Amino acid sequence: MATVSIAAYVYGMVQGVGFRFATQHQATGLGLTGYAKNLEDGSVEVVACGEQEKVEQLLAWLRQGGPKHARVDRVLSEPTAPGHYSDFKIKY
Numbered sequence: 001m002a003t004v005s006i007a008a009y010v011y012g013m014v015q016g017v018g019f020r021f022a023t024q025h026q027a028t029g030l031g032l033t034g035y036a037k038n039l040e041d042g043s044v045e046v047v048a049c050g051e052q053e054k055v056e057q058l059l060a061w062l063r064q065g066g067p068k069h070a071r072v073d074r075v076l077s078e079p080t081a082p083g084h085y086s087d088f089k090i091k092y
Contacts, residue, residue, distance in 0.1 A: 005034070005049040005082040010062055012073035014044045020090045022067035023058075030054040033085035037092075049082050 010019070020036040023046055027034065032050040039045055046062065048055050065072045 002052045003050060003082065004052045004055050005047070005080050006055055006059065006077050007080040008046040008048070008059060008062060008075055008077040009039075010044045010046060010066070010072055010075050011042075013071040014066065015042055017069040018067055019044055019070050022070075023062070024088050024090055026061055027058055027088040030058055032058060033088055034083065035085065035089045035091045037090070047080060047083065047085075048088075049085060 015038050020038065023036040023044070027036075027046075027048055030050065032048045032054055034047040034049050037045045046058075048058050059075065059077055062072065063075045
């Protein structure tokens with residue numbers, strides 16, 4: 001299986017609703033590494049590394065709205081250089 005790395009930027013009501021924690025739970029369950037981080041503009045940055053199929057599953061979950069209290073308006077994603085992450089973390 002091919003290993004890929006993406007950076008996704010999630011816009012909408014995604015801060016203060018447990019979005020990073022739910023994303024961490026989802027990504028860990030898929031066996032992905034990387035991180036989720038709140039950005040100053042109110043969006044959340046998600047970097048995910050792992051098997052292409054699993055990364056695509058996480059992207060689909062993000063696009064479908066993430067956790068139930070969030071409201072996702074759009075998700076922009078792009079390939080990124082693979083990082084050296086041991087697990088999926090929440091960055092502050």
